[in-house]
Amino acid sequence: MMVTLHLNGLKVSLEEGATLLDAAKFLGFPIPTLCHMEGLSPYGACRLCVVEIGEGENAKLVSSCTYPVQEGLKIRTASSRVLRARRMILELLLASCPQSRTIQDLASAHGIRIQRFRQEHEDCILCGRCVRMCEEQMMAKAIGFRGRGQARSIGTPFDIKSDVCRLCGGCMYICPACQLRCTYSEPERAVCGGCANLMSPCVEMENFDDLMCYMDPCVACEIHKD
Ligand code: FES
Structure with missing residues (x-):
């Protein structure tokens, strides 16, 4: 119908x-x-x-x-309400996984130039792509969601290597948080070495939390490309 x-x-x-x-x-x-x-x-x-x-x-x-x-x-x-909500969601995702190339690109495409939230450098945004990939495409069901709320995570039961995991790598291939851009010398804090090394115009503050070099356009990152 x-x-x-x-x-x-x-x-x-x-x-x-x-x-x-x-x-x-x-x-x-x-x-x-x-x-x-x-x-x-x-x-x-x-x-x-x-x-x-x-x-x-x-x-x-x-x-x-x-x-x-x-x-x-x-x-x-x-609508303006939609665009506001999308930008807020992207800012929060960016704070969770600031080094994710996928999230950086999305943020950049939505004109986000300022990081308002503290960067947490978590390695997972709980999007569940890996869980669905493992179950629906690889027919393995080796990983799944565990816990609730703040304690929610993805992994194998009791963190024991799963018997059904074939090490296919599908979960990593599909993960939007795994594909990192650059890490500079302080991977736990910095976002991209380009700005810090070349002092491009987008570095205005000393605090690495304020680095915005992953935002397009970035002169330093462009130079680093070749
Ligand atoms: S909720 Fe629709 S793409 Fe994530």
């Missing part, structure tokens, strides 16, 4: 069961995603794909990768 809705003022019909992200893709409206991946089941962890649905007081933000299309629904993919 087909479902008809309005996305950014355009009428579109999709098969029942499709998501708002599918609708936006169909019409060519870009929506950034992080935990979502083609070939893996939707998980809705990062909220980066947020869009606004409804009108007036009933308008609300939902994650488009998990929200199913509904008859007559009105969706905005780039």
